[in-house]
Amino acid sequence: MSDTTHTQLLIIGSGPAGYTAAVYGARAMLKPMLIQGMQPGGQLTITTEVENWPSLLEIQGPELMVKMEEHARAMGTEIVNDVVTRLDLSHRPFRAECDSGRVVTADAVILATGAQARWLGLDTEEKFKGFGVSACATCDGFFYRGKPVLVIGGGNTAVEEALFLTKFASKVTLVHRRDSLRSEKILQDRLFKNPKVEVIWNHELVEVEGEDSPLGVTGAVLRSTKDGSTMKIGGDGIFIAIGHAPASELVKDQLELHNGGYVKVQPGSTRTSIPGVFAAGDLTDHIYRQAVTSAGMGCMAALDAEAFLAEHGQAGLPDPQHGELAETVSAE
Structure with missing residues (x-):
């Protein structure tokens, strides 16, 4: 039997983009849930010394990610050690199915699944x-x-x-x-x-x-x-240096992609081709691919999601007359 929960904001991925989105989402009182994925902490967990993170002259990659997780958790984010195996973005609330059998519905989703070097x-x-x-x-x-x-x-x-x-x-x-x-x-x-x-x-x-x-x-x-x-x-x-592969398998047939599989976002934002779905970090970035730029995009995604939820309120809850989802999502 599946365990079904609902959250205003679901964050998928646990690198710098995901954890930063979680911090900002929690500070906005959105009570976000973050699902960590196959590699909690992302690519920085296989990096040794990090010397280009502002304010820290040197820190081990895994240690930095532990600190970011602790920060997100302290702000009030619910952090789940699980893997999303299926994501349905055709209706709001969106629906994520996890490897454990857990099902999560969400009013807004931030994708921060990253990219991996080939x-x-x-x-x-x-x-x-x-x-x-x-x-x-x-x-x-x-x-x-x-x-x-x-x-x-x-x-x-x-x-x-x-x-x-x-x-x-x-x-x-x-x-x-x-x-x-x-x-x-x-x-x-x-x-x-x-x-x-x-x-x-x-x-x-x-x-x-x-x-x-x-x-x-x-x-x-x-x-x-x-x-x-x-x-x-x-x-x-x-x-x-034989390229990077964005982790966009969950959304490859649902969101607009470009440059070999990276999720396309609207210029100057983290909005994707589906309203209420946002993307941040290396999943969208085929140019910079830095921890600090990913973190910046995570902040942007949380702020974009906050604005979307404020504008749409409880859009996507079951329609009391028809017992169906009130809103079908279409790509813009």
Whole structure:
């Protein structure tokens, strides 16, 4: 038997966007419920040092997310450790079904399910994640000041990461499995002109090499995509830059998406194509992908939701005459 509850504001996702939305939603007396999802805390839980969070010179990623959860809970947010498996946005109140059997209906929904970096799926890649293997140069590039690093990929993401890393690293080696890049020409021009950059063509990463005590990367094994031969190259950091995948599976057939699956929001807001549904953080952001920008969007989403609920009152409650939902939601 399912456990059904109703909330004014349902927040799905527990990264910086979700927890910040929860803080602002609770302060607005909306009594929000936040469902954490598969990875409570989001991508920051696999990050080590965080040095770009305002007011904190340094903090571990998991510790920062614990503090954000504690803040949201202290403000009055109901935090649920569960996973939403189905979300029906066709009627208001909206309906979320969870893995545990819990059913939640809500007058407004904030989606903060984030995006995840695409990985190669190597065992050694997994072993050294956060200890020399990263998917975010702007997050971790500072730690490689004066050190050689590798960037794996050939699109805009890879070239942008490589160029950013030249500000810190002594040398940046871009490894691409083809003989030409897929990035924009202007980015390629900047890359080829940078004296710190070397490109290794027609090779792919097959193994991350490193030490166990302390855990850290020392280099990589590359394999030729032409003849299968292998080569070793040294490096203190390896950045996997083969793109990001927004976690939009729940809404891919219900909300307007763009740029490969990111939820589209109206300019200057967090409003989606369905009234009463808002989106924040990396789920919508294919450009910045920073914790602080996600948190800012979480604030915006809560304020947008507060304004929507104030305007619509109890819209979506069952119609007393017909016993049906009073409002059918259509995309704007």
